[in-house]
Amino acid sequence: MAKLLNTSEIKACDASVKNKWNDAWPQKVVTVQLRQDNVDIKIGDHIKKIDVPGKAVCELCHDVINYGQKGVTSLLEYLFSASLVKVDSQAIFDEVDKFFTKHEIPWENLMSILMDSCNVMRGSKTGFETRVRESRAGHLLDIDGDSCHHIHNASKYFCRQFDRHVEGLHTTIFNDFKWSVDLRDMLKEICLILNIKYTMPDNMVLKALTSLDPTVKYHSKCATLLRKLPELVTNVLIDDKTDGYNAEVIKYHVDKALPATEKADGSRVRCDHYWAAVDKIKYPSLCKMVKALLSCFHGPQVESSFSNMGYTMDSKSNRMDIRTFSAIETVRYGQKATGKKSAAEIYEKGDVLHDIVDSTLCRKMRFAAKRHREAMEEEANAREEKRRRLDVAKSVVKSKKAHKEEEAKRASRSLKKHRENILRKLVERRKGKAKKARK
Structure with a gap:
């Protein structure tokens, strides 16, 4: 257990602390109002220094106080703070009531409470302020400086009517x-x-795209937003005339024979399914624009394609051609669209011997194999043409065993040559010593 220190031991204990213990701190006086009188309390009467760097202890509650960062401010704040194991409005009220009773502070001296706007502190039924107002201080002024939470709550209540x-x-x-x-x-x-203020601009494209929702087809804003689409997306109706498109929008807005927006069970029809049922002969330009916008690749599919790349390409297939990877992903997304996990489930036959063979599948498989052979032949011819143009001899690929044998022979020749050099140097050195001895 930590022991209390005297003045001579404190300096050595706090050698490594930022805010060292000062002998003037225990003499510092805190003024507290008890009943109608102001009473001066010394810090040293309740807080003592212990043999731990940057730490002191309260003799009343035996709590350890860390003064190493904030100095004497930590000691002053501790006199008016309390630690709670369970934090709720009742526990806070009991602790504050205990403090007022212990120091004989009349509740009539409390004029207002400034706190956070959470339910624990300002709840209308069981909040801390409500408990104080009902049982101790009914005269409290209603003052709240937490404007941030009030603005948030007001905005949330206002936006609730617009369904997010x-x-x-x-x-x-x-x-x-x-x-x-x-x-x-x-x-x-x-x-x-x-020299103007920067603010986040309004995304007019997203606003205009809301007009594609089938449920707003008769809304007054729908026709206005649909007419703005050619101005925002300029690469769709290049050859078509804008006047014809605007006429189709007006006709669509008043057409009572449009497809239904709800199914028989009451659920909403998907946007792409709805526009697929719209008469394309009656609204050619409008359907062309909608088809281009609905075909935009969005959602988590882009990120999932990168994740799928990790399953398809590994250390053994890191040189896979992009066309091969694209073909694999096309098949994989096709399987997801059908809701089946494998090609065997997609083309499963009930009776293998007697069911009709899918001639379309066989024709596509033969065509795909033919295209693959032609692509391989074109690549091989291109390599040969490049090698002939650069006058490069065709390299013969050696096996691993042949490479190892060649490396072993090369190492043996290098070792033999190294030994011959050492032997030659020794002979020359002996001849030199013999000549010196004869001289």
Whole structure:
């Protein structure tokens, strides 16, 4: 157990501490109001230094106080702090009530409480402030400085009526500029040059795409947003006239013979399934635009393709051609679309001997094999043509055994040559010594 130190031992104990114990700290006085009088309490009356660097102990509750970082401020704050094992409104109220009773502080002196706006502190039924107001201090002023939580709660209540559409829009805009760092930096630079304030722009493309939802086809904003699509996506209706597209939008907006937006069981029809049922002869330009927009590759499929690459390509197939990998992934995504796990399940036959052979599958397999042979022959001819043009002899691939035998022979010749050099140097050295001896 730590022991109390005297003045001579304190300096050696706190040699490595940032804020060392000062002999003036125990004499520091804290003023506390008890009843109608102000009472001065010395820190040294309750807090003593122990033989641990940067630590002191309270003689009343035997808690250890760390003063190494904040110095005497830690000691002053400790006189008005309490540690709780279970933190709820009742435990906090009991601890504060105990403090007021212990120091004989009348509750009439408490005018207001400033705290966080969480339910534990400001709950209307069992919060700490409610307990104090009901049982101890009914005269409390209603003062709350936690404006951040109030703004959050007000915004949440306001947006609740829009079924999370407001939150979804802001989340989408945030993600666009979070992952498009180059776009955000370019926009900031333009705003800096023009001397205007930089703010997150509104994504008009995402707003216009909401008009493709079948449930808003008769909404007043639907036709307006659909007419803006050719201006935002300029690479779809290149040869088509915009006037014809606008006429189709108006006709679509008032057409009462459009496909249903709900199924028989009450569930909503998928957006792509709905537009697949729309009359393409009646709305050619509109369907062309919608098809281009709905075919945009989105969602987690992009990231999952990189994950699938780890399953397909490993250390043994790290030189796989991109066309081969693309073919494998096409087959894999086709299996996912059918909901079956293997090609055997997709083309399974009930009776192997008597069921009709799938002629289309056989024709595609023969065609794929033919294309593969032709591609291999073209690559081989291209390599031969390049070797002939560069006048490079065709290299003969050796086996591992032949390489090992060649390496062994090379090492044997090198060792033999090394021994001959050593022997020659020894002979020359002896001849030199013999000549010196004769002289």
